[in-house]
Amino acid sequence: MAEGVPRRPSTLDEVAELAGVSRSVASRVLNNAPHVSRAKREAVERAVHRLGYVPNPTARALATRQTGAAALVVSGEDPSIFADPFFAQVIVGASAALDDADLHLMLCLAASDRGRRRVEKLLLSRGADGVMLMALREDDPLAILAQEAEMPVVFGGRPVGLVPRWYVDVDNVGGARAATEHLISAGRTRVATICGRPDTEVGRARYRGYRDAMLAAGLEPYPPEAGDFTERSGAHAMAALLANHPDVEGVFAANDNMGVGALRTLREAGRSVPGDVAVVGFDDLAVAGVADPPLTTVHQPIEGLGREMARMLVALVDGQDPTPLILPTRLVTRASA
Amino acid sequence: MAEGVPRRPSTLDEVAELAGVSRSVASRVLNNAPHVSRAKREAVERAVHRLGYVPNPTARALATRQTGAAALVVSGEDPSIFADPFFAQVIVGASAALDDADLHLMLCLAASDRGRRRVEKLLLSRGADGVMLMALREDDPLAILAQEAEMPVVFGGRPVGLVPRWYVDVDNVGGARAATEHLISAGRTRVATICGRPDTEVGRARYRGYRDAMLAAGLEPYPPEAGDFTERSGAHAMAALLANHPDVEGVFAANDNMGVGALRTLREAGRSVPGDVAVVGFDDLAVAGVADPPLTTVHQPIEGLGREMARMLVALVDGQDPTPLILPTRLVTRASA
């Protein structure tokens, strides 16, 4: 710094030479390892300061076989998924936890062909110290690939059809059960569900929770009306529900977007909420709070999901063997049910 | 792949040996460089396939002095800034553009001390091929540091007090002017502004646009009522405005959040919008569309901002010298004005 801007960043050798020590000693000082005399330690520190020396992370990574970075990989075709408030919050949590471990965060979207190949290479080539993998559809090639990856992989949510060694998930079944029980406990018996994509574990698990609660209460579950987690699909599904079962008096929507869609259809159909039909969603995104009427929903700790994934990954990188985690959900009661 | 999971990833040397060629030839094949006979090229390709070889990116980075990654650095103390819809969209744009250039995206938040130091190291040590830097307050140490960085730096928005060599910004002055002119053109003369933080260039520029428009119309600009870009601060500022200037009939809020806050205060004060007071915001976030009444606002291409920053960075990394970019804004007319 003091020397102006050196055209080429200085190296450890130059530091060592300026300090009059060997490269080994200089290296030890930088990693504050023992076996360095006080005098030489100070000499090296002076040299570092004079040269404005900063270790080259690539060289260090090559020598230590640690990159100092973790990747958050999202499997999906739409690049704007990062703008989804759900993922945005996952990022916040992961970012904070990685910060604690002094790791960089790489964001990877396996959308384009090129992006997908890049992710494959990353998994197979030690381009990061570990990977957090999210949003896996059924038979996602990335999930298979992750098994033979050269590095630790933590799953966010469970992929369909396989139970990964390490994952963090939220209690989808329990949350859906609580939501359904809430509808039932208000005395309603004709309770249907708008379920999510059946090719995702989230969609399946939330439907399972609904069905469990219905059966436990001695009620006949409705055949699932499926949506794809969008507001539109929720509105469509609600319309179909009204057509097939005009007497429905409670609906559990597998996420807030679809719940809001259902609210819209109900309003347009002239049904009052919760008077005629009560609605419960899942996620507790901001949209649930500002819906009309405000949507009763199942809160899940999204930021916590990101944070715990990152923590688990850090544990793995440190050579530990953490156990999978299922984070609790809780019902948030608002006006819609 | 065919060989099961090798405990240690295979190296280029092993590929070369299996193919019966020298490491140089194998390297040339992998980078499909010329001067390789067809026979040897195929032999190497077979060996690569048999060993499931994937080049080690760290080693390549050390040799080529290119990391294959670009960083998006956000300067701010709140980790949840990534959940801000504005930044989320910037990320989407940047991610897409970097994908085209086959670069990884690193996300860095200079929030904690550790995070800040990590970013400093990144800038000074070639831990990435380039950096996109955002959200700089006045005298942000990062902006200074960026000047002596070891790598290309593109600014998103301009930092206060210095004009960086390369930046992408939106036309804040023009947008604010258009918003104010819209209010004036409706025949209103008593038009005030709720301006943003004066220690940001965005805040200053949007105020400048307001003032320009007022002066150009021969009107006296109101003294700026400042907020900090949050909904709350907008509500407060509007209350202050009503107290000091009860006859105000138009308000330009420097962003949508504050605009929505202003709407709330006006509603609570029993003023009709746009009947008594017209309001225009800035940003065109989703919140503007669902506000009550829907907020007239200035649209800015946020995703485009991210995309152009990334493109500019890629150009720099490629050794070109792109020119700074100012993206256009446009007025979106809704019910509030």
Next chain:
DNA sequence: GCTTCCAGTGGGAGCGCTTCCACACCTCCA
């Protein structure tokens, strides 16, 4: 007095890749 131990030190061999260069060989044109 001798071994034993250990803090302090520097030499040097990696880490896995790219790339410069020398060399062999072949073709082409004066």
Next chain:
DNA sequence: TGGAGGTGTGGAAGCGCTCCCACTGGAAGC
């Protein structure tokens, strides 16, 4: 017939760091 120029090839020198290991000399233990 002799360069001149091009392709194909492998050896070897990096890139900038970590870390093992051999070595020294002084303190400690018997």
